[in-house]
Amino acid sequence: MELMKKLWNAAKADKKRIVLPEGEEERTLSAAEKIYKLELAYPILIGDDEKIYRKAKEIGVNLEGIEIVNPEKSERLGEYIKEFYELRKNKGMTMEKADKIVRDPLYFGTMMVKLDDADGMVSGAIHTTGDLLRPGLQIIKTTPGVSVVSSFFIMMVPGSKYGEEGLLLFSDCAVNPNPTYEQLAQIAIATADTARKLCKIEPRVAMLSFSTMGSADHETVDKVRRATELAKELRPDLLIDGEMQLDAAIVEKVASQKAPNSKVAGRANVLIFPDLQSGNIGYKLVQRFANADAIGPMCQGFAKPINDLSRGCSDDDIVNVVVLTAVQAQEQK
Structure with missing residues (x-):
């Protein structure tokens, strides 16, 4: 695990804002607490703030100091909706559809990364890879010169x-x-x-x-x-x-x-x-x-770092993928 020690140190040296759109999920809450306390990154939980605090209390997680964003209450929602409409209007997107889509935590989190309100995103504890890729390809798109994620x-x-x-x-x-x-x-x-x-x-x-x-x-x-x-x-x-x-x-x-x-x-x-x-x-x-540590699946090819998790992941797996995402964000500066 020598590599992970180096990556943890790199993440700590230049902390990044990493969105966790599955903010109401137990492993994600536990990971966010660890990430914040270990000073690996600035985690941002997306979801219904009341549900998040209630779930955190149930499982004994302390969220003091951790940013929580409820899309329904966000001052940035209107701008995200407008920007998403502009990105997709040539594909038949309407403002009405954009208003509905962007309220979804995955899309909202991806828009945060797109508009530099966050440096990266990690999802997948309760969503499929396709769920992550869809907003990623629609909003973040690929790195110039790269044709495939x-x-x-x-x-x-x-x-x-x-x-x-x-x-x-x-x-x-x-x-x-x-x-x-x-x-x-x-x-x-x-x-x-x-x-x-x-x-x-x-x-x-x-x-x-x-x-x-x-x-x-x-x-x-x-x-x-x-x-x-x-x-x-x-x-x-x-x-x-x-x-x-x-x-x-x-x-x-x-x-x-x-x-x-x-x-x-x-x-x-x-x-x-x-x-x-x-x-x-x-x-x-x-x-x-071989009892190997398998860290990932990590994504490559996106213009900004967004990464997937296995739905069988542990809270420690989430911590490690957040660290890798943060280091990717450092590399893409």
Whole structure:
């Protein structure tokens, strides 16, 4: 957990305002108290203030000093509605629809980030990934030059020799069901940049498949090959290689047999899965069988940081994702 210690210290050094739109949810309330007391960020709870205080009292959470915003009472509501209408009017949005939509805590929180009333947002304890992505894509949109939003998990495997002393990034495990080869290339590049900026490691990116360097032919393998070629062309500064099987990517002995000329094989610390099914299954296998810490799913590609949670998350998981979101906000200044 050395990485998280560094990220906690970074978050404390330049505290950011992070919106928690699920403000009436128990784990979120508990996390907000921890975040505030540990001085990791300035949490902002969104919801009915009376319900929030009542729930906090029921579970023994102290919210003193923590900002709570009720969309129905906010002085900013009118401006948010107007701005959302302007963003979506070419898509058939009306002021009446905007008035109804923006009152939703997820949309309200996203508008706070859009208009710089907050630096980032974390949601997902009781909402799906799609619930988060929808307002994110409508309001925040993607970073200029980035065509796809994707997700990544930071996997920390205790006692492991693989990756970066047990640290690996997995992508995409939560957002894109069946990316095209162009999208897969973008995902690889984005995750490599995340490894550099957020995790402070030099990325060695393996494009995963059931084939290693031409050992099999299939349309799904061809997609990974084309994605690898495109990613290398777009970012020659990055170490990206493939296609390769998982064992060839992380086990040096296997790599020496299957991909002896690769600078990535056997040493990969960033694993790019060919589709969502394999990525989601892969991270959960490692999490459960290896007792790994799986932090995420974090989002990459948005113009401003908004991040997802697993609905099975703990309050400590929320704390860690808030810390990562705060550090992302620092990087995007």
